[in-house]
Amino acid sequence: MAKSGLAARLYRGEADLNIVGRRKLWFGVAGVLVLIAVLSFAISGFKLGIEFAGGNSFQVPASVGTLDQAERTVGDVLADEAPGVEVVSAQKVGGTSGEFYEMRTGQLSAEQANAAKTAMAQEFGIPADQISGSQVSEAWGSQVTSRAFLGLVIFIAVVSIYLVLRFEWRMAAAAIVSLLTNLALTAGIYSIVGFEVTPSTIIGFLTILGFALYDVVVVFDKVQENTRGITANNNVTYGEASNLALNQSLMRSLNTSVVALLPVGGLLFIGAGLLGAGTLKDLGLVLFVGMAVAFLTSILLATPLLVLLKNMDPRISAHNKRVLSRRAALARGEITPKGPRTAAPAADAPIDPDAAALAGAAPKVGARPAGKRPSGARGGRPAGGGGNRPGGKRR
Secondary structure, three states: OOOOOHHHHHHOOOOOOOOHHHHHHHHHHHHHHHHHHHHHHHHOOOEEOHHHHOEEEEEEEHHHOOHHHHHHHHHHHHHHHOOOOOEEEEEEEEEOOEEEEEEEEOOOOHHHHHHHHHHHHHHHOOOHHHOEEEEEOHHHHHHHHHHHHHHHHHHHHHHHHHHHHHOOHHHHHHHHHHHHHHHHHHHHHHHHHOOEEOHHHHHHHHHHHHHHHHHHHHHHHHHHHHHOOHHHOOOOOHHHHHHHHHHHHHHHHHHHHHHHHHHHHHHHHHHHHHOOOHHHHHHHHHHHHHHHHHHHHHHHHHHHHHHHHHOOOHHHHHHHHHHHHHHHHHHHOOOOOOOOOOOOOOOOOOOOHHHHHHHOOOOOOOOOOOOOOOOOOEOOEOOOOOOOOOOOOOO
């Protein structure tokens, strides 16, 4: 009979992927990526929108031509009226009065903004009142940033308390580290590629917090189920039980991430890319990148980090040593497992906890213990007769 494929084994939780056992690799990769992100923060920084850096915005009717033509015209006007100020971004947006192009520029004085608006009207051949302009101060962006940071701190504090009460402090620590890594990598991608940071980007960052923690909590719930009372037997280490939990919940996490990424991808690639809805680009972009990174960090970082922290617990460390010692004794033939004789696994071989539990020869539920039957009982009937038995004394 042919072996089933990887997809089928993933659905059954039987893929036996050694994720926890390779935790040094995942930690190393995560450390390198975070270092690259931090260096990008220090060297390149972020491309801030006018809401954070300050600047001006001009809205031109889409009837003047294509977006590229309108951007070049506005750039030429700025070169004449305000040397050194350039068009930061240009996008096509829609409103109740129709479609128009939004041109965002650097900071202009009131006189420069009025002169640029008049020159644009002359170049486009439209009345000046059809071009609208606005100015944004960088103080507004600073206020949004401070409030977003305060919201992040409160969110992490509340979630930490919940995770400690629901699980334990080690799971809370692993989840928070995974979450912060997710935010750092997502921000690093923004810095390296040069995506513009807008208020929609901040909203997207706060949105992916819940999704990243949801995936981690799902995996940790399965880990807690597999490791409950683990020190009562010597069949499987904490890391092996956690790795089994990862394999059992991997397909669920993958399905959840794919289902979440599909509408966000449609929002980003179809809405912003094909249909030109530029206002959706910033929100869709951070959600797509953040959700994809959250899936990887919840699987490859959170649980391996949890195992690392749990192995520092003296009780878990002593249990792991007992398991490995018993396994080595089985391999040397010094002890034999109860029940059917099976070949002892190698000391470094991954152990199936279900098969190892069977090797413990635990009695089946409902089975009678070996030995004599209780005196006075026959066939489950009480001693002394009762019922219509032949030869019994009648009253």
